[in-house]
Amino acid sequence: MVTYTEIVHGSIRDVLDVVFRHKGKITSFFVVVTVGVTTFTYFAPPVYRSEAQLLVRFGRENLSVDLSNQERAATMLQDKNTQESQVNSEVTILTSRYLMEKVVNEFGDETILDDSYSGGGSKRHGIVTGLGSVKRFAKGCLVFVGFSTRMTPHEEAIKRVSESVSVEAPKNSNVVNVCFEATDRQFAKDALDRLIQFYLERHIEVNAAKASPEFFEAESARASKVLVEAEGVLDAFRSQYGIAAMSNQQEVLLLQLKDLEYETENAAAQERASRARIAALEKALEGRSDAIELSRTTGVHNFGVDAMKERLLDLRIKETDLAARYKDDYLPLVEVREQIRKTEEILGQQEDTHTQVTTGIDINHQTLMLNLETERSQLGAHEERRKSLADEVARLQDKLAALSSREVELKSLERSVQLAEEEYRQYRGNLHRARISVALDRDKVSNVSAVQDATLPLTPVRPRKPLIIMMGIVFGLLGGIGLAYVCNYFDDTFKTDADVRKWLDLPVLASISEREFRACT
Numbered sequence: 001m002v003t004y005t006e007i008v009h010g011s012i013r014d015v016l017d018v019v020f021r022h023k024g025k026i027t028s029f030f031v032v033v034t035v036g037v038t039t040f041t042y043f044a045p046p047v048y049r050s051e052a053q054l055l056v057r058f059g060r061e062n063l064s065v066d067l068s069n070q071e072r073a074a075t076m077l078q079d080k081n082t083q084e085s086q087v088n089s090e091v092t093i094l095t096s097r098y099l100m101e102k103v104v105n106e107f108g109d110e111t112i113l114d115d116s117y118s119g120g121g122s123k124r125h126g127i128v129t130g131l132g133s134v135k136r137f138a139k140g141c142l143v144f145v146g147f148s149t150r151m152t153p154h155e156e157a158i159k160r161v162s163e164s165v166s167v168e169a170p171k172n173s174n175v176v177n178v179c180f181e182a183t184d185r186q187f188a189k190d191a192l193d194r195l196i197q198f199y200l201e202r203h204i205e206v207n208a209a210k211a212s213p214e215f216f217e218a219e220s221a222r223a224s225k226v227l228v229e230a231e232g233v234l235d236a237f238r239s240q241y242g243i244a245a246m247s248n249q250q251e252v253l254l255l256q257l258k259d260l261e262y263e264t265e266n267a268a269a270q271e272r273a274s275r276a277r278i279a280a281l282e283k284a285l286e287g288r289s290d291a292i293e294l295s296r297t298t299g300v301h302n303f304g305v306d307a308m309k310e311r312l313l314d315l316r317i318k319e320t321d322l323a324a325r326y327k328d329d330y331l332p333l334v335e336v337r338e339q340i341r342k343t344e345e346i347l348g349q350q351e352d353t354h355t356q357v358t359t360g361i362d363i364n365h366q367t368l369m370l371n372l373e374t375e376r377s378q379l380g381a382h383e384e385r386r387k388s389l390a391d392e393v394a395r396l397q398d399k400l401a402a403l404s405s406r407e408v409e410l411k412s413l414e415r416s417v418q419l420a421e422e423e424y425r426q427y428r429g430n431l432h433r434a435r436i437s438v439a440l441d442r443d444k445v446s447n448v449s450a451v452q453d454a455t456l457p458l459t460p461v462r463p464r465k466p467l468i469i470m471m472g473i474v475f476g477l478l479g480g481i482g483l484a485y486v487c488n489y490f491d492d493t494f495k496t497d498a499d500v501r502k503w504l505d506l507p508v509l510a511s512i513s514e515r516e517f518r519a520c521t
Helices: 004-021 023-043 070-079 083-094 097-107 109-113 126-145 153-164 185-206 213-241 246-285 303-325 331-349 363-443 465-490 497-504 514-520
Strands: 048-056 165-168 175-182 291-301 353-361 448-452
Touching: 004 023, 004 465, 023 465, 048 083, 048 185, 083 165, 083 175, 083 185, 097 109, 097 153, 097 185, 109 153, 153 165, 153 175, 175 185, 185 448, 213 363, 246 363, 303 331
Parallel strands: none
Antiparallel strands: 048 175, 048 448, 165 175, 291 353
Protein backbone atom coordinates (compact mmCIF):
# COMPACT_ATOMS: atom_id res chain seq x y z
CA MET A 1 0.00 0.00 0.00
CA VAL A 2 1.43 3.40 -1.06
CA THR A 3 1.68 5.89 1.80
CA TYR A 4 1.16 9.64 1.74
CA THR A 5 4.89 10.24 2.38
CA GLU A 6 5.81 8.14 -0.66
CA ILE A 7 3.35 10.10 -2.83
CA VAL A 8 4.75 13.45 -1.67
CA HIS A 9 8.34 12.37 -2.11
CA GLY A 10 7.50 10.93 -5.51
CA SER A 11 5.83 14.18 -6.67
CA ILE A 12 8.74 16.33 -5.53
CA ARG A 13 11.16 13.95 -7.21
CA ASP A 14 9.16 14.10 -10.46
CA VAL A 15 9.13 17.89 -10.42
CA LEU A 16 12.85 18.08 -9.76
CA ASP A 17 13.46 15.49 -12.43
CA VAL A 18 11.54 17.55 -15.05
CA VAL A 19 13.33 20.76 -14.02
CA PHE A 20 16.76 19.11 -14.01
CA ARG A 21 16.15 17.39 -17.35
CA HIS A 22 15.15 20.67 -19.09
CA LYS A 23 17.41 23.01 -17.17
CA GLY A 24 18.96 24.25 -20.40
CA LYS A 25 15.62 25.34 -21.85
CA ILE A 26 14.56 26.95 -18.58
CA THR A 27 17.82 28.87 -18.35
CA SER A 28 17.68 29.97 -21.97
CA PHE A 29 14.05 31.15 -21.70
CA PHE A 30 14.78 32.95 -18.44
CA VAL A 31 17.83 34.72 -19.89
CA VAL A 32 16.08 35.73 -23.11
CA VAL A 33 12.99 37.12 -21.32
CA THR A 34 14.99 38.90 -18.64
CA VAL A 35 17.43 40.44 -21.11
CA GLY A 36 14.62 41.41 -23.48
CA VAL A 37 12.54 43.06 -20.76
CA THR A 38 15.58 44.80 -19.33
CA THR A 39 16.65 46.05 -22.75
CA PHE A 40 13.14 47.30 -23.59
CA THR A 41 12.87 48.97 -20.20
CA TYR A 42 16.23 50.62 -20.56
CA PHE A 43 15.57 51.97 -24.05
CA ALA A 44 11.86 52.75 -23.52
CA PRO A 45 11.25 56.50 -23.77
CA PRO A 46 10.40 58.12 -20.43
CA VAL A 47 6.89 59.51 -20.04
CA TYR A 48 6.48 62.72 -18.06
CA ARG A 49 3.21 63.87 -16.54
CA SER A 50 2.36 67.52 -16.10
CA GLU A 51 -0.42 68.20 -13.60
CA ALA A 52 -2.77 71.11 -12.98
CA GLN A 53 -5.79 71.75 -10.74
CA LEU A 54 -8.88 73.80 -11.56
CA LEU A 55 -11.38 75.20 -9.03
CA VAL A 56 -14.99 75.32 -10.25
CA ARG A 57 -17.00 77.93 -8.34
CA PHE A 58 -20.76 78.10 -8.64
CA GLY A 59 -22.54 81.25 -9.68
CA ARG A 60 -21.01 82.56 -12.88
CA GLU A 61 -22.69 79.98 -15.09
CA ASN A 62 -26.10 80.76 -13.55
CA LEU A 63 -26.06 84.43 -14.51
CA SER A 64 -27.54 83.88 -17.92
CA VAL A 65 -29.71 81.11 -19.31
CA ASP A 66 -30.70 80.96 -22.93
CA LEU A 67 -34.49 81.09 -22.68
CA SER A 68 -34.82 80.99 -26.46
CA ASN A 69 -34.10 77.27 -26.16
CA GLN A 70 -36.38 76.20 -23.31
CA GLU A 71 -35.37 72.54 -23.46
CA ARG A 72 -31.71 73.45 -23.03
CA ALA A 73 -32.60 75.96 -20.28
CA ALA A 74 -34.58 73.34 -18.33
CA THR A 75 -31.73 70.84 -18.69
CA MET A 76 -29.18 73.38 -17.46
CA LEU A 77 -31.28 74.39 -14.47
CA GLN A 78 -31.81 70.77 -13.55
CA ASP A 79 -28.08 69.89 -13.88
CA LYS A 80 -27.04 72.79 -11.70
CA ASN A 81 -28.99 71.51 -8.71
CA THR A 82 -25.93 69.57 -7.60
CA GLN A 83 -22.24 70.36 -7.62
CA GLU A 84 -21.50 66.97 -9.08
CA SER A 85 -23.43 67.66 -12.27
CA GLN A 86 -21.66 70.99 -12.75
CA VAL A 87 -18.21 69.47 -12.21
CA ASN A 88 -19.06 66.64 -14.61
CA SER A 89 -20.08 69.23 -17.18
CA GLU A 90 -16.68 70.90 -16.88
CA VAL A 91 -14.94 67.51 -17.20
CA THR A 92 -16.89 66.89 -20.39
CA ILE A 93 -15.76 70.21 -21.81
CA LEU A 94 -12.14 69.47 -20.83
CA THR A 95 -12.17 66.13 -22.66
CA SER A 96 -14.10 67.34 -25.69
CA ARG A 97 -12.80 66.84 -29.19
CA TYR A 98 -12.99 70.59 -29.74
CA LEU A 99 -10.20 71.25 -27.22
CA MET A 100 -8.14 68.30 -28.45
CA GLU A 101 -8.30 69.65 -31.97
CA LYS A 102 -7.34 73.13 -30.74
CA VAL A 103 -4.19 71.68 -29.10
CA VAL A 104 -3.32 69.76 -32.28
CA ASN A 105 -3.78 72.88 -34.37
CA GLU A 106 -1.59 74.80 -31.94
CA PHE A 107 1.39 72.41 -32.15
CA GLY A 108 0.79 70.84 -35.57
CA ASP A 109 0.14 67.28 -36.70
CA GLU A 110 3.81 66.54 -37.42
CA THR A 111 4.90 67.60 -33.95
CA ILE A 112 2.35 65.32 -32.31
CA LEU A 113 2.95 62.32 -34.57
CA ASP A 114 6.75 62.53 -35.02
CA ASP A 115 8.15 59.85 -32.66
CA SER A 116 11.65 61.24 -32.98
CA TYR A 117 10.54 64.69 -31.89
CA SER A 118 10.38 65.30 -28.15
CA GLY A 119 8.52 68.58 -28.25
CA GLY A 120 11.55 70.61 -27.24
CA GLY A 121 13.57 70.25 -30.40
CA SER A 122 15.95 67.41 -29.40
CA LYS A 123 16.21 64.05 -31.19
CA ARG A 124 15.45 60.81 -29.38
CA HIS A 125 17.69 57.79 -29.37
CA GLY A 126 17.81 55.80 -32.59
CA ILE A 127 16.31 52.71 -31.00
CA VAL A 128 13.28 54.75 -29.93
CA THR A 129 12.82 55.88 -33.52
CA GLY A 130 13.08 52.27 -34.61
CA LEU A 131 10.40 51.26 -32.13
CA GLY A 132 8.16 53.95 -33.56
CA SER A 133 8.73 52.60 -37.06
CA VAL A 134 7.89 49.08 -35.92
CA LYS A 135 4.73 50.37 -34.30
CA ARG A 136 3.64 52.15 -37.48
CA PHE A 137 4.41 49.03 -39.52
CA ALA A 138 2.27 46.92 -37.19
CA LYS A 139 -0.62 49.37 -37.51
CA GLY A 140 -0.27 49.29 -41.27
CA CYS A 141 -0.54 45.51 -41.22
CA LEU A 142 -3.70 45.67 -39.10
CA VAL A 143 -5.20 48.14 -41.53
CA PHE A 144 -4.24 45.93 -44.45
CA VAL A 145 -5.95 42.83 -43.01
CA GLY A 146 -9.04 44.83 -42.03
CA PHE A 147 -8.64 44.75 -38.24
CA SER A 148 -8.26 48.51 -38.03
CA THR A 149 -9.35 51.67 -39.88
CA ARG A 150 -6.94 53.98 -41.56
CA MET A 151 -7.01 57.49 -40.10
CA THR A 152 -5.71 60.75 -41.47
CA PRO A 153 -2.67 62.28 -39.78
CA HIS A 154 -4.91 64.92 -38.24
CA GLU A 155 -7.28 62.31 -36.76
CA GLU A 156 -4.32 60.29 -35.50
CA ALA A 157 -2.89 63.38 -33.81
CA ILE A 158 -6.22 64.17 -32.14
CA LYS A 159 -6.48 60.58 -30.91
CA ARG A 160 -2.94 60.69 -29.50
CA VAL A 161 -3.61 63.96 -27.64
CA SER A 162 -6.89 62.54 -26.26
CA GLU A 163 -5.02 59.50 -24.95
CA SER A 164 -2.42 61.77 -23.35
CA VAL A 165 -5.01 63.82 -21.43
CA SER A 166 -6.60 62.52 -18.24
CA VAL A 167 -9.18 64.41 -16.16
CA GLU A 168 -10.32 63.38 -12.68
CA ALA A 169 -13.02 64.95 -10.51
CA PRO A 170 -12.86 63.73 -6.88
CA LYS A 171 -16.17 63.13 -5.15
CA ASN A 172 -17.58 65.81 -2.84
CA SER A 173 -15.15 68.34 -4.28
CA ASN A 174 -15.31 71.08 -6.90
CA VAL A 175 -11.63 70.77 -7.77
CA VAL A 176 -10.76 69.10 -11.10
CA ASN A 177 -7.36 67.44 -11.65
CA VAL A 178 -5.99 67.63 -15.21
CA CYS A 179 -2.91 65.71 -16.43
CA PHE A 180 -1.02 65.57 -19.72
CA GLU A 181 1.57 62.91 -20.50
CA ALA A 182 4.39 63.25 -23.05
CA THR A 183 7.91 61.97 -23.62
CA ASP A 184 9.29 65.47 -23.14
CA ARG A 185 8.60 67.20 -19.86
CA GLN A 186 8.64 70.71 -21.33
CA PHE A 187 6.24 69.68 -24.06
CA ALA A 188 3.91 68.12 -21.46
CA LYS A 189 3.83 71.41 -19.54
CA ASP A 190 3.34 73.55 -22.65
CA ALA A 191 0.58 71.33 -24.01
CA LEU A 192 -1.26 71.35 -20.68
CA ASP A 193 -0.94 75.13 -20.43
CA ARG A 194 -2.47 75.55 -23.87
CA LEU A 195 -5.21 73.03 -23.10
CA ILE A 196 -6.23 74.92 -19.95
CA GLN A 197 -6.13 78.23 -21.79
CA PHE A 198 -8.36 76.86 -24.57
CA TYR A 199 -10.68 75.37 -21.94
CA LEU A 200 -11.12 78.69 -20.11
CA GLU A 201 -11.94 80.42 -23.39
CA ARG A 202 -14.36 77.65 -24.33
CA HIS A 203 -15.99 77.79 -20.87
CA ILE A 204 -16.68 81.51 -21.22
CA GLU A 205 -17.98 80.95 -24.74
CA VAL A 206 -20.32 78.13 -23.68
CA ASN A 207 -21.73 80.02 -20.68
CA ALA A 208 -22.00 83.34 -22.47
CA ALA A 209 -25.44 84.85 -22.90
CA LYS A 210 -27.00 83.70 -26.14
CA ALA A 211 -29.69 86.38 -26.04
CA SER A 212 -28.78 90.04 -26.03
CA PRO A 213 -29.99 92.49 -23.35
CA GLU A 214 -32.02 94.26 -26.04
CA PHE A 215 -34.09 91.11 -26.54
CA PHE A 216 -34.90 90.83 -22.83
CA GLU A 217 -35.63 94.57 -22.66
CA ALA A 218 -38.19 94.31 -25.47
CA GLU A 219 -39.75 91.22 -23.93
CA SER A 220 -39.92 92.94 -20.53
CA ALA A 221 -41.86 95.85 -22.07
CA ARG A 222 -44.27 93.42 -23.75
CA ALA A 223 -44.74 91.42 -20.53
CA SER A 224 -45.37 94.65 -18.58
CA LYS A 225 -48.12 95.62 -21.02
CA VAL A 226 -49.74 92.18 -20.72
CA LEU A 227 -49.58 92.44 -16.92
CA VAL A 228 -51.32 95.85 -16.89
CA GLU A 229 -54.10 94.54 -19.15
CA ALA A 230 -54.63 91.44 -16.97
CA GLU A 231 -54.80 93.56 -13.81
CA GLY A 232 -57.37 95.85 -15.47
CA VAL A 233 -59.61 92.92 -16.37
CA LEU A 234 -59.36 91.58 -12.80
CA ASP A 235 -60.24 94.95 -11.24
CA ALA A 236 -63.24 95.34 -13.57
CA PHE A 237 -64.51 91.88 -12.62
CA ARG A 238 -64.18 92.62 -8.90
CA SER A 239 -66.01 95.93 -9.28
CA GLN A 240 -68.82 94.39 -11.34
CA TYR A 241 -69.69 91.74 -8.75
CA GLY A 242 -68.57 93.59 -5.63
CA ILE A 243 -65.83 91.13 -4.79
CA ALA A 244 -63.16 92.49 -2.50
CA ALA A 245 -61.68 89.37 -1.03
CA MET A 246 -63.24 86.10 -2.18
CA SER A 247 -62.03 84.04 0.76
CA ASN A 248 -63.19 86.61 3.34
CA GLN A 249 -66.61 86.99 1.76
CA GLN A 250 -67.07 83.25 1.59
CA GLU A 251 -66.03 82.94 5.21
CA VAL A 252 -68.53 85.61 6.30
CA LEU A 253 -71.33 83.95 4.30
CA LEU A 254 -70.49 80.55 5.76
CA LEU A 255 -70.59 81.97 9.29
CA GLN A 256 -73.95 83.65 8.64
CA LEU A 257 -75.29 80.50 7.05
CA LYS A 258 -74.13 78.45 10.01
CA ASP A 259 -75.88 80.81 12.48
CA LEU A 260 -79.09 80.80 10.43
CA GLU A 261 -79.08 77.04 10.15
CA TYR A 262 -78.65 76.85 13.92
CA GLU A 263 -81.59 79.26 14.47
CA THR A 264 -83.67 77.29 11.94
CA GLU A 265 -83.04 74.10 13.87
CA ASN A 266 -84.05 75.86 17.09
CA ALA A 267 -87.25 77.17 15.46
CA ALA A 268 -88.05 73.68 14.17
CA ALA A 269 -87.42 72.24 17.62
CA GLN A 270 -89.70 74.87 19.23
CA GLU A 271 -92.34 74.10 16.59
CA ARG A 272 -92.17 70.39 17.38
CA ALA A 273 -92.38 71.13 21.11
CA SER A 274 -95.40 73.39 20.55
CA ARG A 275 -97.16 70.71 18.53
CA ALA A 276 -96.50 68.22 21.31
CA ARG A 277 -97.98 70.59 23.92
CA ILE A 278 -101.05 71.19 21.73
CA ALA A 279 -101.56 67.44 21.37
CA ALA A 280 -101.30 67.06 25.17
CA LEU A 281 -103.84 69.86 25.76
CA GLU A 282 -106.25 68.40 23.20
CA LYS A 283 -105.94 65.00 24.81
CA ALA A 284 -106.66 66.56 28.23
CA LEU A 285 -109.83 68.25 26.83
CA GLU A 286 -111.19 65.06 25.24
CA GLY A 287 -114.58 64.09 26.87
CA ARG A 288 -114.50 67.04 29.20
CA SER A 289 -117.46 69.51 29.36
CA ASP A 290 -117.17 73.19 29.86
CA ALA A 291 -119.75 72.98 32.76
CA ILE A 292 -119.27 71.48 36.21
CA GLU A 293 -121.79 70.08 38.79
CA LEU A 294 -122.09 72.53 41.67
CA SER A 295 -124.77 70.68 43.86
CA ARG A 296 -127.03 67.56 43.79
CA THR A 297 -130.44 67.05 45.71
CA THR A 298 -132.07 63.57 45.82
CA GLY A 299 -135.69 62.57 46.72
CA VAL A 300 -137.30 65.62 45.19
CA HIS A 301 -140.97 65.08 44.21
CA ASN A 302 -141.39 64.74 40.47
CA PHE A 303 -144.14 67.14 39.53
CA GLY A 304 -143.75 66.30 35.90
CA VAL A 305 -144.91 62.73 36.55
CA ASP A 306 -148.08 64.04 38.23
CA ALA A 307 -148.76 66.28 35.29
CA MET A 308 -148.26 63.43 32.89
CA LYS A 309 -150.62 61.23 34.91
CA GLU A 310 -153.28 63.92 34.75
CA ARG A 311 -152.70 64.19 31.04
CA LEU A 312 -152.99 60.40 30.72
CA LEU A 313 -156.27 60.47 32.57
CA ASP A 314 -157.66 63.13 30.30
CA LEU A 315 -156.57 61.10 27.24
CA ARG A 316 -158.31 57.95 28.50
CA ILE A 317 -161.52 59.82 29.23
CA LYS A 318 -161.35 61.24 25.70
CA GLU A 319 -160.68 57.72 24.33
CA THR A 320 -163.74 56.34 26.14
CA ASP A 321 -165.87 59.11 24.79
CA LEU A 322 -164.67 58.64 21.20
CA ALA A 323 -164.84 54.84 21.35
CA ALA A 324 -168.43 55.05 22.38
CA ARG A 325 -169.39 57.13 19.39
CA TYR A 326 -166.99 56.04 16.63
CA LYS A 327 -165.38 53.00 15.21
CA ASP A 328 -161.84 51.92 16.01
CA ASP A 329 -160.40 53.16 12.71
CA TYR A 330 -161.58 56.62 13.38
CA LEU A 331 -158.53 58.81 12.98
CA PRO A 332 -158.89 61.01 16.10
CA LEU A 333 -159.46 57.85 18.14
CA VAL A 334 -156.29 56.28 16.70
CA GLU A 335 -154.27 59.39 17.51
CA VAL A 336 -155.58 59.52 21.09
CA ARG A 337 -154.73 55.90 21.65
CA GLU A 338 -151.20 56.52 20.23
CA GLN A 339 -150.75 59.46 22.62
CA ILE A 340 -151.89 57.26 25.50
CA ARG A 341 -149.35 54.59 24.53
CA LYS A 342 -146.45 57.04 24.36
CA THR A 343 -147.45 58.70 27.62
CA GLU A 344 -147.53 55.34 29.38
CA GLU A 345 -144.07 54.52 28.00
CA ILE A 346 -142.71 57.78 29.35
CA LEU A 347 -144.36 57.29 32.71
CA GLY A 348 -142.88 53.83 32.83
CA GLN A 349 -139.43 55.34 32.57
CA GLN A 350 -139.99 58.05 35.16
CA GLU A 351 -139.85 57.81 38.87
CA ASP A 352 -141.99 59.59 41.36
CA THR A 353 -138.88 61.30 42.84
CA HIS A 354 -135.66 62.60 41.09
CA THR A 355 -132.26 64.11 41.81
CA GLN A 356 -131.86 67.82 41.28
CA VAL A 357 -128.34 68.83 39.98
CA THR A 358 -126.99 72.40 39.91
CA THR A 359 -124.16 73.11 37.29
CA GLY A 360 -121.70 75.98 36.64
CA ILE A 361 -118.70 76.99 34.45
CA ASP A 362 -115.56 74.70 34.70
CA ILE A 363 -112.55 77.00 35.43
CA ASN A 364 -109.98 74.26 34.63
CA HIS A 365 -111.63 73.65 31.27
CA GLN A 366 -111.48 77.33 30.49
CA THR A 367 -107.77 77.43 31.54
CA LEU A 368 -106.96 74.45 29.30
CA MET A 369 -108.80 76.08 26.41
CA LEU A 370 -106.95 79.34 27.00
CA ASN A 371 -103.60 77.50 27.08
CA LEU A 372 -104.57 75.59 23.92
CA GLU A 373 -105.38 78.80 22.05
CA THR A 374 -102.16 80.42 23.30
CA GLU A 375 -100.10 77.41 22.23
CA ARG A 376 -101.76 77.40 18.80
CA SER A 377 -100.88 81.04 18.32
CA GLN A 378 -97.28 80.33 19.39
CA LEU A 379 -97.17 77.39 16.97
CA GLY A 380 -98.13 79.72 14.18
CA ALA A 381 -95.40 82.13 15.23
CA HIS A 382 -92.84 79.31 15.29
CA GLU A 383 -93.94 78.12 11.84
CA GLU A 384 -93.63 81.60 10.40
CA ARG A 385 -90.23 82.09 12.02
CA ARG A 386 -88.98 78.74 10.70
CA LYS A 387 -90.20 79.55 7.18
CA SER A 388 -88.59 82.96 7.33
CA LEU A 389 -85.28 81.49 8.50
CA ALA A 390 -85.47 78.79 5.82
CA ASP A 391 -86.01 81.47 3.17
CA GLU A 392 -83.00 83.39 4.51
CA VAL A 393 -80.88 80.23 4.48
CA ALA A 394 -81.90 79.56 0.88
CA ARG A 395 -81.05 83.15 -0.03
CA LEU A 396 -77.60 82.89 1.56
CA GLN A 397 -77.02 79.52 -0.12
CA ASP A 398 -77.90 81.02 -3.49
CA LYS A 399 -75.56 83.91 -2.79
CA LEU A 400 -72.78 81.55 -1.75
CA ALA A 401 -73.37 79.40 -4.85
CA ALA A 402 -73.24 82.47 -7.06
CA LEU A 403 -70.04 83.56 -5.34
CA SER A 404 -68.55 80.08 -5.78
CA SER A 405 -69.51 80.04 -9.44
CA ARG A 406 -67.62 83.29 -9.91
CA GLU A 407 -64.69 81.93 -7.95
CA VAL A 408 -63.51 79.85 -10.93
CA GLU A 409 -63.55 82.88 -13.21
CA LEU A 410 -61.89 84.99 -10.51
CA LYS A 411 -59.15 82.41 -10.00
CA SER A 412 -58.62 82.24 -13.76
CA LEU A 413 -58.19 86.00 -13.89
CA GLU A 414 -55.90 85.97 -10.84
CA ARG A 415 -53.88 83.16 -12.43
CA SER A 416 -53.53 85.20 -15.60
CA VAL A 417 -52.27 88.14 -13.54
CA GLN A 418 -49.87 85.87 -11.65
CA LEU A 419 -48.51 84.30 -14.85
CA ALA A 420 -48.08 87.71 -16.44
CA GLU A 421 -46.30 88.95 -13.33
CA GLU A 422 -44.00 85.90 -13.22
CA GLU A 423 -43.21 86.32 -16.91
CA TYR A 424 -42.43 89.99 -16.36
CA ARG A 425 -40.19 89.20 -13.39
CA GLN A 426 -38.37 86.49 -15.33
CA TYR A 427 -37.65 88.79 -18.23
CA ARG A 428 -36.55 91.56 -15.90
CA GLY A 429 -34.28 89.17 -14.01
CA ASN A 430 -32.88 87.77 -17.24
CA LEU A 431 -32.32 91.28 -18.50
CA HIS A 432 -30.33 92.06 -15.37
CA ARG A 433 -28.34 88.81 -15.64
CA ALA A 434 -27.77 89.29 -19.37
CA ARG A 435 -26.28 92.71 -18.75
CA ILE A 436 -24.02 91.30 -16.04
CA SER A 437 -23.07 88.34 -18.24
CA VAL A 438 -22.21 90.60 -21.16
CA ALA A 439 -20.00 92.68 -18.89
CA LEU A 440 -18.31 89.57 -17.49
CA ASP A 441 -17.83 88.12 -20.97
CA ARG A 442 -16.33 91.38 -22.12
CA ASP A 443 -13.87 91.30 -19.20
CA LYS A 444 -13.37 87.50 -19.59
CA VAL A 445 -14.42 86.81 -16.00
CA SER A 446 -14.96 83.10 -15.31
CA ASN A 447 -16.05 81.02 -12.36
CA VAL A 448 -13.22 78.57 -13.12
CA SER A 449 -9.74 79.41 -11.90
CA ALA A 450 -6.45 77.53 -11.85
CA VAL A 451 -5.57 76.45 -8.32
CA GLN A 452 -2.34 74.98 -9.63
CA ASP A 453 -0.82 75.81 -13.01
CA ALA A 454 0.72 73.14 -15.20
CA THR A 455 3.76 71.74 -13.45
CA LEU A 456 7.13 71.00 -15.03
CA PRO A 457 7.68 67.29 -14.20
CA LEU A 458 11.15 66.37 -12.89
CA THR A 459 10.91 62.59 -12.97
CA PRO A 460 9.08 60.35 -15.43
CA VAL A 461 5.99 58.43 -14.33
CA ARG A 462 6.64 55.62 -16.82
CA PRO A 463 8.20 53.21 -17.31
CA ARG A 464 8.61 51.95 -13.73
CA LYS A 465 11.85 50.14 -14.46
CA PRO A 466 12.39 48.22 -11.18
CA LEU A 467 8.86 46.87 -11.23
CA ILE A 468 9.00 45.93 -14.91
CA ILE A 469 12.38 44.18 -14.52
CA MET A 470 11.12 42.32 -11.45
CA MET A 471 8.03 41.22 -13.37
CA GLY A 472 10.25 40.15 -16.28
CA ILE A 473 12.35 38.00 -13.94
CA VAL A 474 9.26 36.36 -12.43
CA PHE A 475 7.71 35.82 -15.86
CA GLY A 476 10.99 34.39 -17.24
CA LEU A 477 11.29 31.95 -14.34
CA LEU A 478 7.67 30.80 -14.44
CA GLY A 479 7.63 30.73 -18.24
CA GLY A 480 10.80 28.62 -18.32
CA ILE A 481 9.30 26.09 -15.91
CA GLY A 482 6.11 26.07 -17.97
CA LEU A 483 8.12 25.53 -21.14
CA ALA A 484 9.91 22.59 -19.48
CA TYR A 485 6.60 20.93 -18.63
CA VAL A 486 5.30 21.51 -22.17
CA CYS A 487 8.43 19.88 -23.65
CA ASN A 488 8.15 17.01 -21.17
CA TYR A 489 4.51 16.50 -22.13
CA PHE A 490 5.35 16.11 -25.81
CA ASP A 491 8.50 13.94 -25.13
CA ASP A 492 7.60 10.24 -25.67
CA THR A 493 11.00 8.69 -24.70
CA PHE A 494 11.51 6.52 -21.61
CA LYS A 495 13.24 8.29 -18.78
CA THR A 496 12.89 5.98 -15.79
CA ASP A 497 12.43 2.30 -14.93
CA ALA A 498 8.84 3.09 -14.03
CA ASP A 499 8.19 4.32 -17.59
CA VAL A 500 9.40 0.97 -18.99
CA ARG A 501 7.25 -1.05 -16.60
CA LYS A 502 4.24 1.19 -17.23
CA TRP A 503 4.25 1.36 -20.99
CA LEU A 504 6.01 -1.94 -22.00
CA ASP A 505 4.85 -4.07 -19.08
CA LEU A 506 8.38 -5.62 -18.89
CA PRO A 507 10.67 -6.04 -15.90
CA VAL A 508 13.88 -3.97 -15.80
CA LEU A 509 16.92 -6.23 -15.34
CA ALA A 510 19.57 -3.53 -15.43
CA SER A 511 19.97 0.14 -16.26
CA ILE A 512 22.93 2.21 -17.50
CA SER A 513 23.24 5.99 -17.60
CA GLU A 514 23.95 7.99 -20.73
CA ARG A 515 27.42 8.91 -19.44
CA GLU A 516 28.31 5.25 -18.81
CA PHE A 517 26.96 4.32 -22.22
CA ARG A 518 29.11 6.94 -23.92
CA ALA A 519 32.17 5.77 -21.95
CA CYS A 520 31.67 2.20 -23.13
CA THR A 521 31.32 3.20 -26.73
